[in-house]
Amino acid sequence: MENVIRQAMKVAQAAELFCAHEVSTPVRFEANRLKSIQTREGISYALRVVVDGRVGFATATSLDDRGALVQMAVETAHFGDKADLVLPERTQDDGAAIYDPAVETVPLKDMVALGQGAIDALRRSEPELVCEAWIGKGMAEVEVLNSSGLRASYRKSFMGMSAEGTLVRGTDMLFIGDSESSCRPISDAAPLTEIIMEQLENARNMAPAPQGEVPVVFTPLGVANVLLMPLSVGFNGRNVLQGSSPLTGQQGKDVFHPSLSLRDDPTVPYSPASRPWDDEGTPSQVTALVDGGRVANFLYDIVTAAKAGTRSTGNGVRMSGGPPSPSPTAWVIEPGDTPYRQMIAGLDDGLIVEEVIGAGMGNVLGGDFAGNVLLGYRVQKGKIVGRVKDTLISGNAYQVLKNILSVGKEPRWVGGRLLTPALCCGKVSVSTRQA
Amino acid sequence: MRDEIEQALKGHRAEYIEIRWEESEGTRLQYRGRERESVGRSTARGGNVRALVKGGWGFVCFNEMKDLRGKVVEAVRQARLVGSEQSHFAPVPPIEDAVPPTINKDPIAVPLADKVRLLEEYNGIILGTPGVQSSLVTYGDGRRKVLFANSEGSFIEQGRADISLRVSATARKDGDVQQAGLSLGALGDFGAMEGLHEQVKSLAQTAADLLKAPRIPGxxxxxxxxxxxxxxxxxxxxxxxxxxxxxxxxxxxxxxxxxxxxxxxxxxxxxxxxxxxxxxxxxxxxxxxxxxxxxxxxxxxxxxxxxxxxxxxxxxxxxxxxxxxxxxxxxxxxxxxxxxxxxxxxxxxxxxxxxxxxxxxxxxxxxxxxxxxxxxxxxxxxxxxxxxxxxxxxxxxxxxxxxxxxxxxxxxxxxxxxxxxxxxxxxxxxxxxxxxxxxxxxxxxxxxxxxx
Known part of the structure; x- marks a missing residue:
């Protein structure tokens, strides 16, 4: 890897080589039965260079042909963005704990038993459920070198599990499911199956959906499914800089309800999104995004920060093999003081939203969301009366989060990327098919 | 390579095994507003082995061919751990064939400078439209060659070249952000990405007009x-x-x-x-x-x-x-x-x-x-x-x-x-x-x- 930097520096003013090597073992269950076991290994190298003040970028899955990699990066630099790419000279080595050697020694038979256990538990509550489950574990080694002298690497372990059930009656289909993940071994399926069984209980009966603007409770899953994407585009420093985010020019202003506080946090121990530094070597930090309703900061990588006249927040992330760009790590929404039961009990008429299909489509940049409620329940007089169907919700994340009615007390991780309590919000429009 | 693959497939206790090996290269270009946000090229290679035993599947994927036989053994071992019933796998006659990619105007042969010029024209049209705040233009092309062999005697080589383009315009007034976009793709024909100026102009205008457009009742x-x-x-x-x-x-x-x-x-x-x-x-x-x-x-x-x-x-x-x-x-x-x-x-x-x-x-x-x-x-x-x-x-x-x-x-x-x-x-x-x-x-x- 040193040789790549050396070779690149013969023509470049700056160079950076990033390498990620990942090995994982997923086990899959389909239709209630064990279906496949995989061993997956992948390695990728990404070279970024600055030639005549312009950035070039190339990737490969091997360093056998260093010359070709350097040549591709240099070729693209002729057409690259003019950027002030100041690469870090050093970083921090001791971030949050993200490696547990116990993950590597989790036997395959334990993973199989975990999946079978989850499926058996779900089918005990509803024998007609057809279940899928996924249990995976793995290890990643990440390394970054640059021409400013940075040499850094870290190792991360991870384990994850998901279970889903489908219940078909006539042409009615019910989908329930959830997942969890950690950098440590998962040895008990019960916490996951309990959440899914509660979904099943809430969905046992059908109920007509409310119509018009009604209060909506977004469960942690619902917050992740509906509100997360518009916000992650809105807080992206690049969109803010371009003026294509509704938050452009709003820093320091009260844009959200005072009960909302949100931070980007890659420092939570054993959270799968944690790491000591980002994909450019910038040390991880906690970044307040919303502080008591006020817009506090945005997410930056090195290049975007330089253009915006600020510093990288350590959010340079390489998505699907591309160059670093600003991206969230794990988001944490500060819990409030309303217990979930009380939040529901206080609703005269409303909707609880867990899962929506199509929520991430449409004008996400503007904060709009709209989608079909795949899993959601009607609340009447403080009680969950059943599952709704043929129901569309739509609204705007910024308006909805200005109209927070209460913030839940019990935060929960969703997919290792979001720690949030339930949020009860106004300004959500509900349309339903009339019988 | 063919010998190595065919040798690796022989002599395992599995009902079906296949090996895939793929080599690819590609280009990606992205504009956001006035900035040419990223220009990148990539090469990749990798392969996998899939094995079926008693209805259970094993699958191993990797970047390097070395010890291919060992990888087949691993996939068979996994399949054996999973399988507990009868396999169901419909017969298909063994096929030997080599299929070149369908190409009209090869995206790989088009110089990067020409791609840049074309995208810059589209981006310029969007940014020159009154009321438009920003743009996002994403272009990607790739060419790949895939070798496929299975334990039934098939050996197929297929090539393909794929291109995709997404052009979108963002208009903004105060906190209201609206966008309009266009997505295109083509099999091996860069020509399909050319001459879209009128369409791009029209989508940019739509984004600007949307700021004034009403919402309809649900x-x-x-x-x-x-x-x-x-x-x-x-x-x-x-x-x-x-x-x-x-x-x-x-x-x-x-x-x-x-x-x-x-x-x-x-x-x-x-x-x-x-x-x-x-x-x-x-x-x-x-x-x-x-x-x-x-x-x-x-x-x-x-x-x-x-x-x-x-x-x-x-x-x-x-x-x-x-x-x-x-x-x-x-x-x-x-x-x-x-x-x-x-x-x-x-x-x-x-x-x-x-x-x-x-x-x-x-x-x-x-x-x-x-x-x-x-x-x-x-x-x-x-x-x-x-x-x-x-x-x-x-x-x-x-x-x-x-x-x-x-x-x-x-x-x-x-x-x-x-x-x-x-x-x-x-x-x-x-x-x-x-x-x-x-x-x-x-x-x-x-x-x-x-x-x-």
Missing amino acids: GEYTVVLDPVLAGVFIHEAFGHLSEADHVYENERLKEIMVLGRRFGQRHFNVVDGAAVPGLRGSYKYDEEGTPATKTDLIREGVLVGRLHSRETAARMGETPTGNARALDWRFPPIVRMTNTYIEPGAATLDDLLEGIEDGVYVSNWYGGQTSMEMFTFASGESRRIRHGRIEELVRPVQLSGNLFTTLQNIDAIGNDLDMNQGGGCGKGMQVPLPVSNGSPHIRIRRCLVGGK
Whole structure:
């Protein structure tokens, strides 16, 4: 890897080589039965260079042909963005704990038993459920070198599990499911199956959906499914800089309800999104995004920060093999003081939203969301009366989060990327098919 | 390499083994506003082994060929751990073939400078449109060569070149942000990306106009879909449910998807097929070495076929359709669509609009998603229909519904079939897979539209 930097520096003013090597073992269950076991290994190298003040970028899955990699990066630099790419000279080595050697020694038979256990538990509550489950574990080694002298690497372990059930009656289909993940071994399926069984209980009966603007409770899953994407585009420093985010020019202003506080946090121990530094070597930090309703900061990588006249927040992330760009790590929404039961009990008429299909489509940049409620329940007089169907919700994340009615007390991780309590919000429009 | 692969396949205790090896290269360019945000090139290689023992699958993927035999042994060992019953795997005759990529204007041969110039022209048009705040232009091309061999004696080499382009404009006034976009794709033809200046100009204008456009109230409307959005509709609303892997192990779903069931009116015909040439979902053999076909899914409103891999076909006692596809070497093949479309009828657009007092004309797309029974998709543009005429621009809408009632509610089908090749399909972790979909204009009664 040193040789790549050396070779690149013969023509470049700056160079950076990033390498990620990942090995994982997923086990899959389909239709209630064990279906496949995989061993997956992948390695990728990404070279970024600055030639005549312009950035070039190339990737490969091997360093056998260093010359070709350097040549591709240099070729693209002729057409690259003019950027002030100041690469870090050093970083921090001791971030949050993200490696547990116990993950590597989790036997395959334990993973199989975990999946079978989850499926058996779900089918005990509803024998007609057809279940899928996924249990995976793995290890990643990440390394970054640059021409400013940075040499850094870290190792991360991870384990994850998901279970889903489908219940078909006539042409009615019910989908329930959830997942969890950690950098440590998962040895008990019960916490996951309990959440899914509660979904099943809430969905046992059908109920007509409310119509018009009604209060909506977004469960942690619902917050992740509906509100997360518009916000992650809105807080992206690049969109803010371009003026294509509704938050452009709003820093320091009260844009959200005072009960909302949100931070980007890659420092939570054993959270799968944690790491000591980002994909450019910038040390991880906690970044307040919303502080008591006020817009506090945005997410930056090195290049975007330089253009915006600020510093990288350590959010340079390489998505699907591309160059670093600003991206969230794990988001944490500060819990409030309303217990979930009380939040529901206080609703005269409303909707609880867990899962929506199509929520991430449409004008996400503007904060709009709209989608079909795949899993959601009607609340009447403080009680969950059943599952709704043929129901569309739509609204705007910024308006909805200005109209927070209460913030839940019990935060929960969703997919290792979001720690949030339930949020009860106004300004959500509900349309339903009339019988 | 052929010797090495064929040797590695020999002498294992498995019912079926396949090896795939892939080499690819590609270019990616992205503009955001005035900035050429990224320009990158990539090369990649990798492969996988898949083995079947007693109904259980093992799968190993890797970047390096070394110790290929050891990888086969590992996949067989995993399959053996999983398998506990009888394997079902439909027979396909062994095939030896070499298929060069379909190329009209090779994207790899077009100099980077020419790609940059073209995208800069489009970006300039967007940014020069009054009211437009920013742009996002993303271009990607790639060429790959895939070797496929299996324990039955098949050895197939296939090449393909794929191009995709997404151009979008963002308009902003105070906190209100609106966007309009265009997605295109092509199989091995850079020419399909050229000469789009008028379309780009029009989408930029739409983004600016949307700031002034009203939202429509949510509820049920008669909607007329343009060919692009109707193509997304048939892909989402019906296509995914016709993928047999959703159905083959679920007795209740099998009852719902029984061949012969009526899904639509007599004018309604739906087809999928990689054997339809020259489109992004076209190929000669799928990732299990099955020759591509063209499959009738719905004929005169009745379910007559579905999409299969070799395993799902055997399990359901039907014939493989050549729809087992993998995004790349990191994934095992699963049942996917290829080129999916509603066949044209006889109506003109005016016929479709006639008699609609208050409806919505929806065109272009942002995206779509399905849960099989329920589907939802977002229009890129929407206009109100009043008294049989397409009138003012309104904010883009989300359409949603129940598959079983909505297909019955298609009451008119146009005569103007058009295929859209933009975007890509997602299933499991495998996204974006190149597909195309299409339709003529169609009219749907009582379609649920999200709104204020």
